[in-house]
Amino acid sequence: MKKAMILAATLFLTPILAQADVIQERLDSYKAEGAGNFSAEAGKKMWTQVIPFEKKGEMMKDRSCATCHNAVPNTPGKHAKTGKVIAPMTLGSVSINRKGVEEQRFSTVKKVEKWFKRNCKWTYGRICTPQEKGDFLMFFKSL
Amino acid sequence: MKKVLLLLLAMMFSGQAFADEIFSTLFRFKGVAPMSNDLYNESCGECHYAYQAGLLPKVSWEKLMLVDELEDHFGEVADLDEEDRIELLNLLVDNAADTSFYKRSMKISRSIPDGVTLLRITEVPYIKRKHKPMTDKYVKNNPKVKSLINCNACHRQIDKGIFDDDTILIPNYGYWSELDDD
Numbered sequence: 556m557k558k559a560m561i562l563a564a565t566l567f568l569t570p571i572l573a574q575a576d577v578i579q580e581r582l583d584s585y586k587a588e589g590a591g592n593f594s595a596e597a598g599k600k601m602w603t604q605v606i607p608f609e610k611k612g613e614m615m616k617d618r619s620c621a622t623c624h625n626a627v628p629n630t631p632g633k634h635a636k637t638g639k640v641i642a643p644m645t646l647g648s649v650s651i652n653r654k655g656v657e658e659q660r661f662s663t664v665k666k667v668e669k670w671f672k673r674n675c676k677w678t679y680g681r682i683c684t685p686q687e688k689g690d691f692l693m694f695f696k697s698l
Numbered sequence: 699m700k701k702v703l704l705l706l707l708a709m710m711f712s713g714q715a716f717a718d719e720i721f722s723t724l725f726r727f728k729g730v731a732p733m734s735n736d737l738y739n740e741s742c743g744e745c746h747y748a749y750q751a752g753l754l755p756k757v758s759w760e761k762l763m764l765v766d767e768l769e770d771h772f773g774e775v776a777d778l779d780e781e782d783r784i785e786l787l788n789l790l791v792d793n794a795a796d797t798s799f800y801k802r803s804m805k806i807s808r809s810i811p812d813g814v815t816l817l818r819i820t821e822v823p824y825i826k827r828k829h830k831p832m833t834d835k836y837v838k839n840n841p842k843v844k845s846l847i848n849c850n851a852c853h854r855q856i857d858k859g860i861f862d863d864d865t866i867l868i869p870n871y872g873y874w875s876e877l878d879d880d
Binding site: 634636637638639652653654665669672673674676677 | 739740743745746748769773774775776777778779844
């Protein structure tokens, strides 16, 4: 029981402590990969940029981040296909995972990179550059 | 050995209800095997219900988990770290319908013709047949269900691998076993 309580407390506390570190670690790492200064403005611009997408059988033609998140993603988004509610992109946003445990956004490097990779491919048909990813993170920080 | 003895002791001294619980979980092979792997439930359950491995045969999972297939996972990008992909692939293959001795997995496996590789659970003949009474009003036009892919919308004990009729509660309609379908 004590073990479970410690575990619960750790799960509850670590994301809050880790989040700022994860974002800073990512920004530093992108710079090390050759990115310049990051701009929330550039991130915002790319966020709403609409990319023409054509493929037989697809339900939508044009794609942007806002297709599933929102144009101003400080409120929950909705997956265009599955309808699944997507937590806001704000730093304070949490989602409830399958086990009923709260999970904070940007709490692990693995997840941040996993979704950058998937969603850049879905939206732009390519992976994002370190510069673009940094700009996005600055945009989220500014929300 | 000591652990086993302790467990036996615990079972002997615990109440009847607890013993029942243990036995019903240990020796219940009626539905499909539940999935308890955290990596699986997190990786797949992030976007859709983390369907049990026992709902599709080995060949299906082998195809679904190919790198190229995950890049276009029914229109979505679902690529995984190579390490995770291999771990999940092994987990799925090891627990696939045609290697399971759970009742419904065996029925699923038997219903698929030889040489056919299905990618959708909803295309499994056994599952298709079972869902024939699920007309549009219950599924497609039911805002809380929408599609058969949302198994857990009605199968309320699905996490335990149980699909029995009396565990089906259709949103906006009620328990399937109590419905007078017209």
